[in-house]
Amino acid sequence: MEETTWAALTAALTVAGAIWTWIAFRRRGAANGLRALGFTLLPAAAWLTGTLRTVVEIGSAVTDWATGLVFDVRTWTGVGLAGLAVLLLVVSGFIRDRQLARGQAVGRTRKDGRTRKDDAGRDALPPTAPPGRGKPVIDDDLADIEAMLRKRGIE
Structure with a gap:
């Protein structure tokens, strides 16, 4: 693509972002409006630094790979x-x-060989209980709950 095409793409993305920024400021407040403004400035910054073409080429390569993956x-x-x-x-x-x-x-095996x-x-x-004791191990934090359950006849 020519440089004028990249400039037109950047202008279109920036105008769309400006509309989004204005709506975000009006409906959602300053924090969301500033975030939208940050995203709006990214296409212009990418075009001015020459990385917009690289981003588009990477996107095209990923799309070609995904298309080949799906249909191959x-x-x-x-x-x-x-x-x-x-x-x-x-x-x-x-x-x-x-x-x-x-x-x-x-x-x-048992005595009969099975x-x-x-x-x-x-x-x-x-083991559920330590050897030699008939009661299961109780957590200290749950001891009061167990006592309440025993008091009500629930074990």
């Missing part, structure tokens, strides 16, 4: 393969956890 069968095949790979990794993790749990359960189903995950769970 090869790219979507790659995305599908990546999704399948992640799915397989997650499923293999679940299968591995089940195999490890089954392996731990094999070590514990494994107990409830023993498989018992080591993984934290």
Whole structure:
């Protein structure tokens, strides 16, 4: 594009921003109006420093990349393969956890040689009460709430 085209684009963006700034000052107050004025001055600053052309070229490159991503069968095949790979990794993790749990359960057998189903995950769970005490551990902050519940017959 020629320099006059860039100047026209800058003028159009600045005029649109000026209208937005005026509306923001009238309806929303000084803070929002000043913010809008800051955004209004950005196209003019970008044109004067020569970065407006760079910003437009970057936007065009990103648009071309996104368009190629959306409409390219090869790219979507790659995305599908990546999704399948992640799915397989997650499923293999679940299968591995089940195999490890089954392996731990094999070590514990009853007198008749069968494994107990409830023993498989018992080591993984934290104890609910300290050994030797029949009461569960109570948080000091919740002790008064528990006392009130007991007083009302709720346990």
